[in-house]
Amino acid sequence: MPRSSARQRMPVWAVITVLCLSGTVVSLMQTMVVPLLPDFQRLFGLSAENVSWLVTATLLTSAVATPIVSRLADMFGKRRMMVVCILLMTAGSVVAATGAGFAPLVAGRALQGFSSALIPVGISIMRDELPRDKVNSAVAIMSATLGIGGALGLPLGGWLFEKAGWETIFWLSAVAGLVLLGAVLTVVSESEVKAGGRFDYPGAVLLSVALTALLLAISKGGSWGWGSEPVLLLFVLTAVVLAAWFPYSLKVSQPLVDLRTSGRRPVLLTNIASVMVGFALFANMLLSTQQLQLPAGTGYGFGLSPIAAGVAMIPSGLAMVLFSPVSGALINRFGGKPTLFAGSAVMAAGYVGRVFFTDSLWAVILGATVVSIGSAVAYAAMPNLIMANVPITETASANGLNALLRAIGTSTSSAVVAVVLSSVTVAYGGTQVPALAAFQDVFWNAALASLGSCAVVWFIPRPERVPAEVPGAAQPAVTPAGESAETVVHGCVLTGDEKPIPHAVATVMKTTGEPVDWSRADADGRFSLALPGAGEYLVVASADGWVPRSRVVEFTEADHEERIHLRHRLSLSGWVLRDGESLPGALVALSAGSGEFVASTRTDRSGHYELPLPPPGRYILTAVEAETFHTHSRKVVSGAESAVVNLELVGTALPRG
Structure with a gap:
């Protein structure tokens, strides 16, 4: 196999810049259209519910594409799958810009959803291609670009719409895609870490159906009604398909998502925390822009235009970038667990402050910025924890699952915000607008989600210390920094x-x-x-x-x-004896302490028996003499090592029949 150190390498800063640029492009794709939804409603003569498909289509595609593309990246090449995603994203931008109607616009937005997979795949490339001491800071910067892209996307979309029309937004996206494609092909090398194997097509179909049903129910529950028949059927479909997907994934040879690895305590708890952090992060963006645009006469709104509200959110996006080096330094110094805990705690503190300080524009901007700082620290730590606890050949798929769960958190946040802001209202100017209590309720929920993340992170085990190297011991081949020979x-x-x-x-x-x-x-x-x-x-x-x-x-x-x-099975073995003599052909049965049958066998000619070692726990071991039906039972405790247990039959035989 050729060694990757033989490849022509670009400077480390160039690789980091290009990969972080992909994160910025992804966040721009997701946010630039959001402030224009009312304008699209007017331009196409559609209802708000129909126009919302411009966001829903991207959400559904990204949810389905992220785990599939990430798994393919682990199997066949990470740069290759980045190129595929960029091409699909660019094609979607062209379709949206040139389409003569709303349907092509939705189709283009759906293709743009493939861009979401660039983030977990790009983070995995960083692990493969960068020097070890640069990985944490690079991942922190890439995580921060999500914030700056989101903050810039809101005012940029509105400004382009006003100056040159909505088509310009998608032409800009297409140009950005082509530039990114050229940069990736020029700067990023294909990783040598490829697992190969067979792709899990049935698992991909089952998971895609489940995710589509779940996210469609969450995103449309507010407009269709949470108790409506379509939403309930979608939730039932999600449960049924997942009930089939879980056992299938545990049995299949090479599953799309390795549930055994995902179920390891550090990975599982990190993913649970990711849902909560995603919920809290998105609430910050949604609530801040809406509060800034509410009429100033309400006493808690500021009457800003969508563009001005977007500009006011730029400090929070810049804070994520400015604090990314801090995030990397925290990870390098303390590790991923304390960093994720600290980021979640800062988010909780920021939201508690937002509950009580809403009387000025600067208070809102400062509160949003504090939450963004916590988000930057937390988002930088999650990939570190994931990659430290999964096989190297599964880093992209594991990061893809983590990104998917964060997306579920953000989707849930969007649904909760929509429900609360539409149900807790006050009358203003003849219309109903969200009340201050509605914003405070969501702030408290986001604070609780952040504290919930802290509680979950607390139980993530700390990694064991690595022993110091022994002088003179044999070492694997060493390559210069930045030239991975994996x-x-x-x-x-x-x-x-x-x-x-x-x-x-x-x-x-x-x-x-x-x-x-x-x-x-x-x-x-x-x-x-x-x-x-x-x-x-x-x-x-x-x-x-x-x-x-x-x-x-x-x-x-x-x-x-x-x-x-x-060559050797762990076993529970021994001899069955009577008066010191071995008993061939005796029945030996093992049952659980709770009564369930486990296994049985018969002794050989020497009176010896052997059973597979059962899982750790308490059991009852019983022997029955073949001819006289003498019996004997004793309690045994199974552990992690083979055990020898002899059974001595005593007493009177049971009457036969």
């Missing part, structure tokens, strides 16, 4: 008779004890590992019910497939 090697975990062991775990470490990568084998026992270079590594393989095995392996630069055999 090579993907493949292997399989087998039984002694060459049968695959599904879902076994292979862990690779340097011979000094420093962790390198780990991988969970698919249903065929196959796994992939990303190594920093050729050399000797410690490889440990384990699987439920099997005695683990380890050995030092020398990996070369050429394609390497390592076959690891687990």
